[in-house]
Amino acid sequence: MRKYSIDHKSPIPLHAQAETLLRQLIQEEDYRNGKVLPNEVELAKKLAISRTTLRQSINKLVFEGLLVRKKRSGTRVAQNVVSSKSNNWLSFSQEMKLRGIPIKNFELHVTWVTPDEELAAFFEIKPDRKVLKLERVRGRPDEPFVYFVSYFHPRVGLTGEEDFKRPLYEMLEHEHSIIATLSKEEISAVAANDDIADKLRLPAGSPLLFRKRYVFDPGERAIEYNLGYYKASSFVYTVESTR
Amino acid sequence: MRKYSIDHKSPIPLHAQAETLLRQLIQEEDYRNGKVLPNEVELAKKLAISRTTLRQSINKLVFEGLLVRKKRSGTRVAQNVVSSKSNNWLSFSQEMKLRGIPIKNFELHVTWVTPDEELAAFFEIKPDRKVLKLERVRGRPDEPFVYFVSYFHPRVGLTGEEDFKRPLYEMLEHEHSIIATLSKEEISAVAANDDIADKLRLPAGSPLLFRKRYVFDPGERAIEYNLGYYKASSFVYTVESTR
DNA sequence: CTTATTATTATGTACATACATTATAACATT
DNA sequence: AATGTTATAATGTATGTACATAATAATAAG
Structure with a gap:
């Protein structure tokens, strides 16, 4: 066969x-x-x-x-690893699909937390207003390669009962009429601490690509604050810029 | 007709x-x-x-x-021709100046080398054609924080005798009529090897932000191939993208 | 006057076929 | 052992043909 x-x-x-x-x-x-x-x-x-x-x-x-x-x-x-192009705004799920790589969710936790000062300021909410925190460890079926932490603005209206295995932005768009159009990102490198090293099955201290994303809707209102820790060996971020 | x-x-x-x-x-x-x-x-x-x-x-x-x-x-x-390219086209010198941080060059080596296969292919030159290699360790006055390796296309016409302490792109533009307008970048994280750790005064294995840049002129002809190793603690790469 | 029905016209899908080009391998020549 | 020649095996280019599909326009039916 x-x-x-x-x-x-x-x-x-x-x-x-x-x-x-x-x-x-x-x-x-x-x-x-x-x-x-x-x-x-x-x-x-x-x-x-x-x-x-x-x-x-x-x-x-x-x-x-x-x-x-x-x-x-x-x-x-072609000999290159998974990469993210800043031009064409793709979500993790979309990108993996494009490459025909099945996604596996290794961990998925949803909790309600009190925002720290920075987050409350970014969302422009009172510090006692709880926000939804979503933690995910994802990757290809054989190995996890990214650990995400997302915080969502209460305005989005997530209850925590949603099916977070589905593509996130698709869900936001269809069920919550939230369209993410602008993202500001900061990229740097960090060493994996014990916790993250464990989640990504790496030795502690391994280099990770660390990506902070601030995501906005068309009215430039904050939607999501996202932290991503990518296993260095399997992720490259690409940018094309002109002047 | x-x-x-x-x-x-x-x-x-x-x-x-x-x-x-x-x-x-x-x-x-x-x-x-x-x-x-x-x-x-x-x-x-x-x-x-x-x-x-x-x-x-x-x-x-x-x-x-x-x-x-x-x-x-x-x-x-198609009616939506407005391209949403990121506008982070700043040279190291410009960026530092913008932040008001004086630059110190810790090391500076200029050599002529034979390109490896990848480089020769990128420059579209014969593998025996020598290219100028520029290595620099730069940073703020008290600490180095980036190690650059640049290779220049022979077409640029650099002799190796130039004053590389000056802003590079300014020099290219004025003295060599070379205008860099397009850059494709790949960003990832790596662990510092002994050599680089030494240059940047770090323990070996420390996480570094690794940035590969392919720089082109307006005719999309290759000008420079640049590798940058940034001390993770002092460098963040930012991107803004819309869809 | 509104609603179905049908025809038209563009792109979409799919096939079989033929020959060109080119990088490499195999071989022969010097 | 280096160099030149020839075969070959892959992609590259190009054509002609046929029918499917979908959006619109034209027409007919209620």
């Missing part, structure tokens, strides 16, 4: 099926390490679709920078 | 010609204001290329977000 296959009866276009299939395929250890993909003619035959259709899907991934083609030698996975 | 046309004898692929042609076409007032482009079948006929080939070019522009397709109504220029 073949691992990946395409359903010719499905209403989903073949090239779209091939696309998601490729996204999964390139998660495999071998390909990730530079093994060339099956050549187009062969692969098309195996999937029982035409080469043109297959190329349509490959092209898309090439455009996205996930695959690199080379004449004669073949097509392989 | 037709305004735009395609040369079937040119060595440039038809779809590439069609692409540049489209890019010109959509500069026209009418299209920019929302007029639909000629439909694919017609346009293909006019340009004397197949619809498939034409679609190849259109697809590229659609992917770049320049064109928007709509069934039945046709294809037109």
Whole structure:
């Protein structure tokens, strides 16, 4: 039985099926390490679709920078780790999906806490007003690679009973009509303390990329304050700027 | 006489010609204001290329977000052309000045080196062509906090005799007519190795913010490849992004 | 006059096919 | 052992064709 296959009866276009299939395929250890993909003619035959259709899907991934083609030698996975582009505002879930990496939630805690001074000031609320705190350890199925702590403004209207396994911004948009459009971020490096090292399964003292995000709605009103600790080896933040 | 046309004898692929042609076409007032482009079948006929080939070019522009397709109504220029690029284009010197912190150069080495494969590829030069390497350890008067390694494209025309204590981009602009306008950056965290730890007066293994910059001129030609290792405690990278 | 129905017209999907180009490997030559 | 030549195996380019789908326009029905 073949691992990946395409359903010719499905209403989903073949090239779209091939696309998601490729996204999964390139998660495999071998390909990730530079093994060339099956050549187009062969692969098309195996999937029982035409080469043109297959190329349509490959092209898309090439455009996205996930695959690199080379004449004669073949097509392989581009050699870069998960990155975040500041231009196209993607959430963690979206980004992982784009790369065909399944997300695993290793930990998820929801609590109501009293904000510290800084947070109360950012949210412009009284210090005794409780806010929702969401802690998550997420990553690919085999390893956690980020520890998030989020605080939400009471205005958002979260109860704490929501399903936080779903994409967060999707939920905010649909169920709470909250649209996040502006984010101010600060990025620095820190050493993992015992607690975080444990969560991310790292030796204490390992370097982490630390990202603080202040998220706003279109009226520049504060929505979320987010702290992210990324395992350095599997995360790169990319920025493109012009002047 | 037709305004735009395609040369079937040119060595440039038809779809590439069609692409540049489209890019010109959509500069026209009418299209920019929302007029639909000629439909694919017609346009293909006019340009004397197949619809498939034409679609190849259109697809590229659609992917770049320049064109928007709509069934039945046709294809037109996307209306949201305002790009939301981050504006943090500041050089180290400018940034320090802005904060009123005097700069001290702790180390400064200039050498000519043979580029490694990656660098030669980025600069698009032969691997035996030597490039100028500039290493600097800089910081505030009392403590170093960044270790830079820069490589410059030979095209820039640096001799190695210049005064590298001056603001670099100012010098490039005035003395070499090189204007850096685009920079692509990758930010991650690493642990300090012995060498760098020593330069920055830190214990080995301390977390550092590691910033790779690819700097380009207005023609998107590579100018500089820069590696920066920042002492985590004294450097934060900020980004603002909208969607 | 409003609401279905149908036709039209654009893009969307998919295939089979042919030949060009180019990086590499295999081989032959000096 | 270095250099030149040829084969080959992958992607790259390009065409022609067919039918599907969806939004709109035109028309018919109530």
